[in-house]
Amino acid sequence: MVALTINGEAHQVGAEPDTPLLYVLRDDLKMNGAKYGCGLGQCGACTVMVDGEAVFSCVTPVLLLEGREITTVEGLGTVEKPGPMQQAFIEEQAAQCGYCIAGMMMRAQSLLQKNPNASDAEIRAHMEPNLCRCGTHMRIMRAIHRAAELMRSGAGTGAARVTGERGS
Amino acid sequence: MNAILNPGVTRRSVLAGTGALVLSFSMRGALAQEAQVKPGDESSNFQPQVEAAPELPGSLAKTPKLDAWIRVAADGKVTVFTGKAELGQGIKTALMQVAAEELEVPFETLTLVTPDTGLTPNEGYTAGSHSMQDSGTAIRNAAAQVREILIGQAALRLGVPAEQLHAEKGAVAGPDGKRIGYGALVADDLLNVDAQPTSKLKSPDSFTEMGTPRQRVDIPGKVTGGQAYVQDMRLDGMLHGRVVRPPSPGAKLVKFDDAAAKAMPGVVQVVRNGSFIGVLAEKEWQAIKAMRVLSLGAGWEEHASLPDIAKLPEVLKGMTTKDGIVKDAQKPVQGVRSVEASYTRPYQVHGSIGPSCAVAQVKDGVTTVWTHTQGVFPDQGAIAEMLGQPVEKVRCIHVEGSGCYGHNGADDSAADAALLAQVAAGRPVRVQWMREQEHAWEPFSPGMVTKVHAQLDASGNIVDWNYELWSNNHSTRPGSAGALLPAQYLEKPFQPDEQELKISPEGNGDRNSVPLYAFPSQHVVWHWIKDMPLRASALRGLGAYMNVFTIETFMDQLALEAGADPVEYRLRHLQDERARAVVSLAAEKFGWQANQKAPRDHGYGFAFARYKNLAAYCAVAMEVEVERDTGRVRLIRGAAAVDTGEIANPDGVRNQVEGGIIQAASWALYEGVTFNDTRVTSVDWSTYPILRFDALPGQLDVHLIPRPGTKFLGAGECGQGPGGAAVGNAVFNAIGARLYDLPLSRERIKAAIGA
Numbered sequence: 001m002v003a004l005t006i007n008g009e010a011h012q013v014g015a016e017p018d019t020p021l022l023y024v025l026r027d028d029l030k031m032n033g034a035k036y037g038c039g040l041g042q043c044g045a046c047t048v049m050v051d052g053e054a055v056f057s058c059v060t061p062v063l064l065l066e067g068r069e070i071t072t073v074e075g076l077g078t079v080e081k082p083g084p085m086q087q088a089f090i091e092e093q094a095a096q097c098g099y100c101i102a103g104m105m106m107r108a109q110s111l112l113q114k115n116p117n118a119s120d121a122e123i124r125a126h127m128e129p130n131l132c133r134c135g136t137h138m139r140i141m142r143a144i145h146r147a148a149e150l151m152r153s154g155a156g157t158g159a160a161r162v163t164g165e166r167g168s
Numbered sequence: 169m170n171a172i173l174n175p176g177v178t179r180r181s182v183l184a185g186t187g188a189l190v191l192s193f194s195m196r197g198a199l200a201q202e203a204q205v206k207p208g209d210e211s212s213n214f215q216p217q218v219e220a221a222p223e224l225p226g227s228l229a230k231t232p233k234l235d236a237w238i239r240v241a242a243d244g245k246v247t248v249f250t251g252k253a254e255l256g257q258g259i260k261t262a263l264m265q266v267a268a269e270e271l272e273v274p275f276e277t278l279t280l281v282t283p284d285t286g287l288t289p290n291e292g293y294t295a296g297s298h299s300m301q302d303s304g305t306a307i308r309n310a311a312a313q314v315r316e317i318l319i320g321q322a323a324l325r326l327g328v329p330a331e332q333l334h335a336e337k338g339a340v341a342g343p344d345g346k347r348i349g350y351g352a353l354v355a356d357d358l359l360n361v362d363a364q365p366t367s368k369l370k371s372p373d374s375f376t377e378m379g380t381p382r383q384r385v386d387i388p389g390k391v392t393g394g395q396a397y398v399q400d401m402r403l404d405g406m407l408h409g410r411v412v413r414p415p416s417p418g419a420k421l422v423k424f425d426d427a428a429a430k431a432m433p434g435v436v437q438v439v440r441n442g443s444f445i446g447v448l449a450e451k452e453w454q455a456i457k458a459m460r461v462l463s464l465g466a467g468w469e470e471h472a473s474l475p476d477i478a479k480l481p482e483v484l485k486g487m488t489t490k491d492g493i494v495k496d497a498q499k500p501v502q503g504v505r506s507v508e509a510s511y512t513r514p515y516q517v518h519g520s521i522g523p524s525c526a527v528a529q530v531k532d533g534v535t536t537v538w539t540h541t542q543g544v545f546p547d548q549g550a551i552a553e554m555l556g557q558p559v560e561k562v563r564c565i566h567v568e569g570s571g572c573y574g575h576n577g578a579d580d581s582a583a584d585a586a587l588l589a590q591v592a593a594g595r596p597v598r599v600q601w602m603r604e605q606e607h608a609w610e611p612f613s614p615g616m617v618t619k620v621h622a623q624l625d626a627s628g629n630i631v632d633w634n635y636e637l638w639s640n641n642h643s644t645r646p647g648s649a650g651a652l653l654p655a656q657y658l659e660k661p662f663q664p665d666e667q668e669l670k671i672s673p674e675g676n677g678d679r680n681s682v683p684l685y686a687f688p689s690q691h692v693v694w695h696w697i698k699d700m701p702l703r704a705s706a707l708r709g710l711g712a713y714m715n716v717f718t719i720e721t722f723m724d725q726l727a728l729e730a731g732a733d734p735v736e737y738r739l740r741h742l743q744d745e746r747a748r749a750v751v752s753l754a755a756e757k758f759g760w761q762a763n764q765k766a767p768r769d770h771g772y773g774f775a776f777a778r779y780k781n782l783a784a785y786c787a788v789a790m791e792v793e794v795e796r797d798t799g800r801v802r803l804i805r806g807a808a809a810v811d812t813g814e815i816a817n818p819d820g821v822r823n824q825v826e827g828g829i830i831q832a833a834s835w836a837l838y839e840g841v842t843f844n845d846t847r848v849t850s851v852d853w854s855t856y857p858i859l860r861f862d863a864l865p866g867q868l869d870v871h872l873i874p875r876p877g878t879k880f881l882g883a884g885e886c887g888q889g890p891g892g893a894a895v896g897n898a899v900f901n902a903i904g905a906r907l908y909d910l911p912l913s914r915e916r917i918k919a920a921i922g923a
């Protein structure tokens with residue numbers, strides 16, 4: 001059994017300890033947000049936050065995550081109450097197939113949570129690890145800027161459980 | 169009304185369109201639609217039909233019953249059926265907009281059912297930018313006809329002439345405030361009637377839905393972790409399957425040991441059939457670990473069957489089987505100067521971010537497959553053949569996957585899941601490919617060589633154009649079972665379908681090989697390659713990307729030769745008004761100036777094409793910056809202009825074209841499959857890099873030229889050719905040297921600069 005805290009909730013999972021977090025999220029906990037893209041830490045489709053940092057869940061075994069705060073896209077809000085990041089992606093229609101998008105949002109979230117005033121260049125550099133094949137990048141950039149605006153103004157209805165640094 | 173919607177309209181059809189329901193439905197002979205192109209896939213196996221006989225619009229020609237497309241329940245709820253699949257292009261939203269518009273029902277109340285061999289019309293493949301033309305046209309006409317039938321019913325009920333009634337918000341309303349909801353008007357088989365050739369379509373000036381940007385229906389779920397993809401399916405009792413693929417194409421399994429895998433926790437079943445190996449486990453990670461162990465226990469006989477990648481162009485040229493004359497120059501014209509160049513491109517992957525995935529289950533003797541294929545009906549036939557079962561024993565249901573951009577591993581993974589489900593004792597089986605499997609085993613977009621020779625007159629105008637291309641067919645979709653990867657490796661293997669050379673209006677490898685420019689003489693030949701050194705199939709645009717890259721970068725070279733500005737030079741040779749309009753608009757929005765000089769190490773590039781020479785028009789202007797020391801290219805800003813005929817969802821079109829241009833830039837700058845004499849060696853994102861955020865332009869605007877009242881032209885692929893070529897021209901403009909081999913890699917750029 002591994003004890004995990006995901007989106008503020010405690011979970012006991014009966015996964016083998018070498019199991020990457022991605023499979024625990026998708027298979028044991030039946031969460032859709034984190035996606036399998038490469039399993040190699042090369043694409044970012046599986047990105048989640050651990051203690052506020054963007055992490056490739058496909059190469060992070062759950063045994064390393066006990067006692068740490070894991071946030072997935074499900075923790076940013078819901079369809080009814082989207083958080084600022086989700087709100088921004090909807091407003092900017094920043095998806096084509098959308099397969100990469102949850103990972104994009106989680107990586108962006110990890111930056112804006114620390115620095116909602118991140119510059120365009122900082123955002124680009126930060127987003128570098130994540131791949132999109134549909135070419136939705138322009139809209140993703142716009143959505144991240146929009147999310148930053150929403151965060152600065154305290155708008156967005158959800159985001160109840162968006163967590164900061166460890167222990168926050 | 170028809171007159172506005174169909175430019176080729178005649179007076180007779182105007183009468184038909186404005187007449188009362190009964191009248192318009194009886195005037196079957198009054199067809200005056202433009203010549204309808206038969207719904208088809210992007211391959212070449214259809215001919216445009218110009219017929220005197222009534223031809224039903226779009227896919228109604230194949231599926232004429234109105235209730236195959238639109239059903240109204242007793243409670244008034246409307247369900248729309250399409251045979252075209254959501255691939256991330258936003259087609260669901262656009263089709264719902266079309267239905268809501270013509271049917272006069274609120275968008276939010278509609279339900280759309282997407283491809284399912286058990287439920288929806290068979291519209292072949294969702295490919296070739298055909299969805300709006302085929303399905304959009306069918307749904308639009310069906311919706312208009314259903315609306316008129318309902319108005320006719322209301323007229324009978326109310327005893328008022330139909331002319332005094334109108335449809336609004338899911339009801340028919342009369343002058344005195346009387347309303348009857350659609351639900352109360354439908355009875356039994358009311359809509360179980362054949363469509364008529366002409367419909368009383370709404371006039372674009374009365375549109376409230378079409379032509380208005382609409383937020384896509386699928387995005388909120390996708391950004392909040394909703395179940396959105398086949399990858400997200402979790403059926404009760406579902407097992408996870410993985411397949412061990414051979415190390416190289418054609419390899420044979422000669423040693424197999426599954427003892428270790430079978431002893432692993434969670435492993436339920438190991439399957440071996442010929443050189444096909446699969447494993448089923450309770451959990452996904454267990455299946456992956458077992459797949460790895462099985463792989464270690466497998467021994468393969470491999471063959472050095474792949475061509476020498478360093479000599480790929482020569483190899484391809486040496487493999488020509490047959491020549492196809494795409495365009496025959498009746499009389500070659502002699503100029504005063506001639507210019508020639510030859511271009512190459514490597515094999516490319518589709519590179520979906522989510523590897524292919526499918527879920528299958530056998531229940532009561534029927535195998536149901538949930539798949540992100542572009543063609544559920546063709547897959548149904550191919551999978552049934554592979555399983556040795558009648559077609560009715562297989563049902564294929566489309567569920568979204570990661571964007572595919574053509575024939576990727578979708579169909580093959582559907583076949584994998586179908587095979588594994590046969591031994592799962594009724595439990596559902598989910599199979600997802602691993603990244604390295606997707607990269608190595610999806611059908612590639614074929615390598616190509618092109619060569620162009622032009623003659624210019626004394627003023628630099630092109631008088632003679634001679635174009636050759638060397639290419640495989642770009643589509644090997646199912647087809648028969650032999651088109652499915654696992655079927656080729658079974659104990660009793662199925663052979664890939666025999667390829668044939670066909671020259672068609674839409675084109676295949678030769679797509680867009682004929683320039684839209686008005687040259688006095690044009691000759692175009694496809695040196696067709698039958699054998700497939702590497703398995704190849706359809707990638708967004710087929711041959712159009714390479715042919716447009718060649719034509720448009722060569723046009724720039726000729727403009728330079730003629731001392732002309734590239735935009736002016738294009739306009740000089742363009743007579744098609746809609747083509748001229750997109751070229752002019754893209755140039756204007758970009759701020760293109762004749763003979764402008766870009767800042768140091770920057771370059772401006774321009775390109776244009778009309779997709780397939782019969783679909784959407786697209787022009788792209790792009791600025792790039794080249795880092796001299798490294799050869800690294802960054803896009804700086806871009807402007808595109810697009811004419812895609814009638815537009816359902818303008819934001820959807822913009823999204824598609826933006827994405828297409830970025831994707832084409834990635835193809836042009838970075839991409840090529842690598843292999844040694846035996847194995848594919850580009851098996852992940854480090855060995856097959858694609859565009860990342862650092863190369864992104866600061867701005868990329870897509871300007872639309874709306875053409876209300878004209879046909880849908882489709883938008884999904886029009887950006888590929890011009891996008892890649894504009895980047896190419898901008899790079900040439902920046903470094904002052906021409907590159908003829910794709911991709912325009914850092915190494916090649918550095919070498920060209922002499923840095």
Ligand code: FES
Pocket residue numbers: 035036037038039040041042043044045046047056057058059
């Ligand atoms: S799936 Fe984790 S980085 Fe690609």
Ligand code: FES
Pocket residue numbers: 095096097098099100101131132133134135136256521570571
């Ligand atoms: S939206 Fe399809 S991969 Fe990014």
